[in-house]
Amino acid sequence: MKQPKALFVGLGLALVAVFVLRGRLPVPVEAAVSGQAGDGEVNLQAGSAYLFIAGNAFVSDSSSTQFKANAVGGVSITGSTDRYMHAPILLPDGAVIYGIRFYYYDGHDPGYMRARLVRHNDPDFGARTIPVSIASPGPSAGYASLYQAAASPISIDNTRYNYELEVHWSTPSLDLRLMGVRVFYSPPV
Amino acid sequence: MMKILYWLLCGLTAFLVLLMVTAIPQSGSTILASPLPAMPQPLAGGGVWSMAGTGFVSEDGENSYEYQSWGGVKLTGVSGTSPWSFMNSSVELPDGATITSLTVYYDDSDLGADVTLYLRRNDGTGGYNDIASVGSFSTPGMGSETTTIIITPGSEVVDTFGYNYTLTAGFGSANVTLYGAKITYTLPVGMASMPAPTAAGETQALAAVDPAVAGLAEAEGAALYNDGQTVFLAPPPAGPAGARKETQDRAAALDSPSSAGVELGPLGGEAVYGWRAHTIAGSNFHPLNASTNHEWAAGGGRCVTSGSTWLVAPLDLIHGQTVHWIRFTFLDQSPENASMYLYRVDRQGNGDYPWSYNSDVSGGYFTTASPYMELTIDNHNYAYYFAVELGSSAAGNDLCALEIAVIYGDTVYLPLILKNS
Numbered sequence: 001m002k003q004p005k006a007l008f009v010g011l012g013l014a015l016v017a018v019f020v021l022r023g024r025l026p027v028p029v030e031a032a033v034s035g036q037a038g039d040g041e042v043n044l045q046a047g048s049a050y051l052f053i054a055g056n057a058f059v060s061d062s063s064s065t066q067f068k069a070n071a072v073g074g075v076s077i078t079g080s081t082d083r084y085m086h087a088p089i090l091l092p093d094g095a096v097i098y099g100i101r102f103y104y105y106d107g108h109d110p111g112y113m114r115a116r117l118v119r120h121n122d123p124d125f126g127a128r129t130i131p132v133s134i135a136s137p138g139p140s141a142g143y144a145s146l147y148q149a150a151a152s153p154i155s156i157d158n159t160r161y162n163y164e165l166e167v168h169w170s171t172p173s174l175d176l177r178l179m180g181v182r183v184f185y186s187p188p189v
Numbered sequence: 190m191m192k193i194l195y196w197l198l199c200g201l202t203a204f205l206v207l208l209m210v211t212a213i214p215q216s217g218s219t220i221l222a223s224p225l226p227a228m229p230q231p232l233a234g235g236g237v238w239s240m241a242g243t244g245f246v247s248e249d250g251e252n253s254y255e256y257q258s259w260g261g262v263k264l265t266g267v268s269g270t271s272p273w274s275f276m277n278s279s280v281e282l283p284d285g286a287t288i289t290s291l292t293v294y295y296d297d298s299d300l301g302a303d304v305t306l307y308l309r310r311n312d313g314t315g316g317y318n319d320i321a322s323v324g325s326f327s328t329p330g331m332g333s334e335t336t337t338i339i340i341t342p343g344s345e346v347v348d349t350f351g352y353n354y355t356l357t358a359g360f361g362s363a364n365v366t367l368y369g370a371k372i373t374y375t376l377p378v379g380m381a382s383m384p385a386p387t388a389a390g391e392t393q394a395l396a397a398v399d400p401a402v403a404g405l406a407e408a409e410g411a412a413l414y415n416d417g418q419t420v421f422l423a424p425p426p427a428g429p430a431g432a433r434k435e436t437q438d439r440a441a442a443l444d445s446p447s448s449a450g451v452e453l454g455p456l457g458g459e460a461v462y463g464w465r466a467h468t469i470a471g472s473n474f475h476p477l478n479a480s481t482n483h484e485w486a487a488g489g490g491r492c493v494t495s496g497s498t499w500l501v502a503p504l505d506l507i508h509g510q511t512v513h514w515i516r517f518t519f520l521d522q523s524p525e526n527a528s529m530y531l532y533r534v535d536r537q538g539n540g541d542y543p544w545s546y547n548s549d550v551s552g553g554y555f556t557t558a559s560p561y562m563e564l565t566i567d568n569h570n571y572a573y574y575f576a577v578e579l580g581s582s583a584a585g586n587d588l589c590a591l592e593i594a595v596i597y598g599d600t601v602y603l604p605l606i607l608k609n610s
Contacts, residue, residue: 051349052313052352054279054353054354054355056277056357057246057279060250061485062484063482063496069277071275072309072316078250086470086485087473103314105315120470120489120592143315144314145313158594159466159596161468162469162592164470179311179313180311180313180353182350182353
């Protein structure tokens with residue numbers, strides 16, 4: 001009866017070794033790591049992944065958009081009525097997006113910024129859906145971030161759609177800075 | 190004593206058996222029931238990321254910059270009174286990777302000034318670390334410089350939860366051109382590794398397709414279809430297959446089951462497995478030259494309203510992936526034509542177009558697809574980007590880039606920025 005015990009010990013050791021080798025040991029969920037609990041970002045499971053795009057990698061909506069990037073990944077719109085910037089979400093087919101975290105610097109009152117995850121519908125160009133939209137709260141808050149979960153998980157289908165992040169400034173100001181957007185997703189299996 | 194040894198032996202045997210069985214690397218999702226083609230040899234558990242100079246965007250909407258042949262860019266407004274101006278690029282590397290080197294490609298004809306790359310990680314709240322920096326410090330003319338020096342120890346391990354990563358190019362003169370950048374990295378034990386680099390012009394051999402897989406492309410969704418002979422973007426034509434419809438109205442192609450599909454290419458003798466699409470909205474293109482006046486268009490497009498008519502976007506695929514088709518969607522209501530080029534540049538002033546397309550249609554939204562190709566991404570030797578020319582003179586909102594999709598084979602499965610898996 002003791003030989004089976006040895007087998008169990010061996011199997012246990014093997015499982016631990018496999019999990020360690022493949023990096024599948026459970027790790028703290030995001031809230032525990034970042035201290036950002038309470039905003040809906042706590043449901044992420046091991047196996048989730050992150051696409052973190054810097055603000056200064058976004059492109060302007062039009063040539064009339066005046067913008068200024070900074071050295072720490074941020075960008076501000078400084079003029080124009082066309083106050084949007086864009087960045088692609090390039091994730092593999094089958095990935096599932098749960099939500100986005102919007103990093104910003106808001107030193108302007110009452111100005112604010114709004115980040116959106118946009119899916120352009122194919123083949124009906126001109127139509128689009130906005131599964132996630134999140135705005136800085138308005139009164140100046142300095143550096144901050146906010147998380148917004150999608151109402152339902154968004155499964156990436158690059159054959160029929162394309163996906164991007166779109167950020168809008170309510171007013172041009174160097175005190176409104178897009179610092180980046182982090183996309184939370186699980187990779188395809 | 191013998192019992193103890195027996196137990197240990199039993200345990201060790203079970204350990205080894207289970208380890209061998211379960212530690213087989215997972216492959217990516219695939220649509221084929223047949224065996225995958227043999228994987229290319231690993232590149233010592235590492236990878237390489239590449240970007241042409243044209244992939245960088247200006248830090249300031251009022252800066253003047255100009256395209257230089259085959260992927261270069263220079264800031265023309267840099268002067269003695271404002272000796273530094275910058276362009277930026279996002280850098281997306283696998284989570285957990287360890288950055289090992291940074292290379293800048295340049296043409297420096299100013300003995301007193303350089304173009305310098307800064308690889309930086311930013312925490313989104315104003316905090317940052319410089320990971321590496323290298324410039325055209327020592328060699329005039331066309332050249333490259335590589336550094337393996339990590340400025341902030343520990344920052345070389347990619348953490349996509351905590352940081353975003355950027356490359357900033359600082360231009361000290363209007364006489365220096367940035368042709369591109371390359372980052373090499375290693376991967377943690379257990380993660381998929383990259384295939385070996387290919388020599389210039391070489392492609393990876395692919396296995397022949399199993400006849401049993403004919404029709405399985407439907408598993409990718411209704412937008413992809415193959416009838417065993419030809420691959421379509423939509424249901425196949427009612428008549429005999431094979432009549433190429435290079436360009437046609439996209440609504441007719443995708444909305445009406447009875448209409449002809451957009452033919453992508455033949456299946457015969459080619460491997461089709463693990464297809465994925467990589468899709469870039471027109472709104473994510475940026476002008477090739479600062480003289481371009483452009484506008485966002487409904488549907489995520491971008492149009493050129495005056496000035497230079499060229500737009501550009503980098504193609505950022507993983508080293509070793511194989512491009513099979515390119516799909517270009519545009520709005521054309523103008524007598525002017527839309528042209529699209531996939532550039533492959535060596536970041537030293539040379540390059541070619543693996544595929545280009547010139548539209549002579551008009552009257553609405555159109556989609557065109559390239560012939561079948563096997564273009565293996567080789568980030569060691571090249572950088573890749575798309576350039577779109579919207580007319581020889583600006584056609585306003587009548588000629589717009591809507592989308593470029595790349596359908597590629599996942600010969601390498603490495604989820605970008607994979608955490609905890």
